[in-house]
Amino acid sequence: MTSLPSGRRAPRGSLSAAATRRVERPAPLRQAVYDALLELIVNRTLAPGQHLVEAELAEYLGVSRQPVREALQRLQTDGWVDLRPAQGAFVHTPTEEEADQLLAVRSVLETYSAKLAAEHATASDVKLLRKLQKAGEEALVTANVERLVKANADLHAAVAAIGRNKVLSEMIGLVDRRVRWYYTPIARPRSRDSWNEHAELVTAIADGDAERAGEVMHNHAEQTRQTYHDRKTPESSTDSD
Amino acid sequence: MTSLPSGRRAPRGSLSAAATRRVERPAPLRQAVYDALLELIVNRTLAPGQHLVEAELAEYLGVSRQPVREALQRLQTDGWVDLRPAQGAFVHTPTEEEADQLLAVRSVLETYSAKLAAEHATASDVKLLRKLQKAGEEALVTANVERLVKANADLHAAVAAIGRNKVLSEMIGLVDRRVRWYYTPIARPRSRDSWNEHAELVTAIADGDAERAGEVMHNHAEQTRQTYHDRKTPESSTDSD
DNA sequence: CTCGTCAGGATTGCATACAGTATACGGACA
DNA sequence: TGTCCGTATACTGTATGCAATCCTGACGAG
Numbered sequence: 001m002t003s004l005p006s007g008r009r010a011p012r013g014s015l016s017a018a019a020t021r022r023v024e025r026p027a028p029l030r031q032a033v034y035d036a037l038l039e040l041i042v043n044r045t046l047a048p049g050q051h052l053v054e055a056e057l058a059e060y061l062g063v064s065r066q067p068v069r070e071a072l073q074r075l076q077t078d079g080w081v082d083l084r085p086a087q088g089a090f091v092h093t094p095t096e097e098e099a100d101q102l103l104a105v106r107s108v109l110e111t112y113s114a115k116l117a118a119e120h121a122t123a124s125d126v127k128l129l130r131k132l133q134k135a136g137e138e139a140l141v142t143a144n145v146e147r148l149v150k151a152n153a154d155l156h157a158a159v160a161a162i163g164r165n166k167v168l169s170e171m172i173g174l175v176d177r178r179v180r181w182y183y184t185p186i187a188r189p190r191s192r193d194s195w196n197e198h199a200e201l202v203t204a205i206a207d208g209d210a211e212r213a214g215e216v217m218h219n220h221a222e223q224t225r226q227t228y229h230d231r232k233t234p235e236s237s238t239d240s241d
Numbered sequence: 242m243t244s245l246p247s248g249r250r251a252p253r254g255s256l257s258a259a260a261t262r263r264v265e266r267p268a269p270l271r272q273a274v275y276d277a278l279l280e281l282i283v284n285r286t287l288a289p290g291q292h293l294v295e296a297e298l299a300e301y302l303g304v305s306r307q308p309v310r311e312a313l314q315r316l317q318t319d320g321w322v323d324l325r326p327a328q329g330a331f332v333h334t335p336t337e338e339e340a341d342q343l344l345a346v347r348s349v350l351e352t353y354s355a356k357l358a359a360e361h362a363t364a365s366d367v368k369l370l371r372k373l374q375k376a377g378e379e380a381l382v383t384a385n386v387e388r389l390v391k392a393n394a395d396l397h398a399a400v401a402a403i404g405r406n407k408v409l410s411e412m413i414g415l416v417d418r419r420v421r422w423y424y425t426p427i428a429r430p431r432s433r434d435s436w437n438e439h440a441e442l443v444t445a446i447a448d449g450d451a452e453r454a455g456e457v458m459h460n461h462a463e464q465t466r467q468t469y470h471d472r473k474t475p476e477s478s479t480d481s482d
Numbered sequence: 483c484t485c486g487t488c489a490g491g492a493t494t495g496c497a498t499a500c501a502g503t504a505t506a507c508g509g510a511c512a
Numbered sequence: 513t514g515t516c517c518g519t520a521t522a523c524t525g526t527a528t529g530c531a532a533t534c535c536t537g538a539c540g541a542g
Contacts, residue, residue: 028326028495053523064497069525070314073271077318085269086503086524101408108353109346167342171412269525294493305527310495327494327533 033061033071041080041091042181052081052089079178099182103228106175107221110156113172114201114217116163118210125162126206132158133202136195148191149184155198159205159217183228190227197223270304274312277302282321282332283422293322293330320419340423344469347416348462351397354413355442355458357404359451366403367447373399374443377436389432390425396439400446400458424469431468438464 037057040046052072058065076083082090121129132155139147156176160169197220204213278298281287293313299306317324323331362370373396380388397417401410438461445454 030495055523065524066496066498070311073311073314074318077315087505088524098408101406104406105350105353105409105412108349112346112349165342165345167339168346171346271525296493306494307526307528328535329494 028067029063030067030070030074033057033063033067034074036061037071037075038080041075042177044185046091048091048093050091052091054088078174094178094182099179099228100225102175102179102182103221103225106172106179107218107225109168109172109175110159110221111214111218113160113163113165113168114205115210115214116165116168117159118205118208118213120164121162121205121208125158126202128158129155129162129202129205133195133198136198140191140195149180152194152198153180159201162205183224190223193223194220270308271311271315274298274302274304274308275315278312278316279321282316283418285426287332289332289334291332293332295329319415335419335423340420340469341466343416343420343423344462344466347413347420348459348466350409350413350416351400351462352455352459354401354404354406354409355446356451356455357406357409358400359446359449359454361405362403362446362449366399367443369399370396370403370443370446374436374439377439381432381436390421393435393439394421400442403446424465431464434464435461 037046037052046052054065054068054072058068061068072081072083072089075081076089080092082092084090117125132151136148136151136155139151153176157169157173160172163169197216201213201216201220204216278287287293295306295309295313299309302309313322313324313330316322317330321333323333325331358366373392377389377392377396380392394417398410398414401413404410438457442454442457442461445457
């Protein structure tokens, strides 16, 4: 290290360039492991209820047990796995009840988020929303499931971000990801309606109409909840919410 | 270990005694460490911004670094410490902005919680609430800060539990603890008002009036938020919310 | 006097080793 | 044949060791 060019320093330029966020930190291994395991859980490679053996995961990922354990810790507090003392980690099995409760909480948080967004939205914020809305519509016509899901997530995340409440944003992010995990594989015959509602939402936010934005989002979320309950017909389809 | 009386077995008697919950599991050390550290943070023994050195904590608690690390992981995801890669753990320093955002989220969650409670409350639930309310009133007249804080936390937790939404309860628990951490040491000149509002709340819940319960709780939470903002007079006092 | 460079100590991140506990299997006895 | 018990195995929980990285402060050049 004695003769290495000190490449860790921030690039030259005015200090105001700090808008580019912090310098890239060494990226701890546990974070990578967390992401990897989460991906495996969400895409069902690791099935709900499955017993996760630390040693196996460690070998599979090419690391030692230590970072795996730390990742499992976080996965537990985020609700993705259950950690039973002296027995190990199990992929969380969502119950009917829990899914509904989660959808209810999501509804409340998203409604508030929409209100805040309507109060804070700037011109460029609206522009971004319109762009995301457009991306969603396009994904809709091409029937690209992958893109639909992503577009939906992006839009909701953008609304949360506009609200300027970081605590709320993080919470919504967490809840939304779990909702998608429960909900996506089951039923989604309402992508068309969903994006119409999104359009309404964006309009309300653009108008700065907090009351209406909250109302629209509330209905939007409750529709999703309803759809979840009505799914006794395992009709395949692609919802984006 | 071969000749020890098998003292871990459940006491003799009918199996139906299982109502006493599960057998005490080996109680992982990390949990104890988590609780210990959280206590130290909440009571300000570990000051905000302070650098937490793993080795020191380990020695202080009489364990190795491993369980300390795992506890720190959880403390991070719960928002109590910041874990900077390759630098270590620092007690989280709450900003003005963050505290307000947290209070806002709390308001939303608690409002919903109150509505649910009004819809689900049984006779025995109401009885419990009345008991907790009474405990609070007593703590109020004896001006016992410790008991006041606890009584308040108990009441809110009970309301959340009555709502029968576990996801919501957990979230409220998390948020409330952090709110108390930020808020308690600063200003609390409204214990009297606070408990009057509690009384109103309990009544609304007992009547099964969801609309009103939500309204009361909303005002209650917003009052707290307001008080937080108005505290430019660091007048010592004892709030319970 | 300011800035760049570099050694030294301290601390984290990861890997490995050991001990304790839970589950599974197999044999003995009623 | 069914039940109970003892042993074996597998896995988790905890402890320790080592390398990489970061921060501090001092020294020297401009």
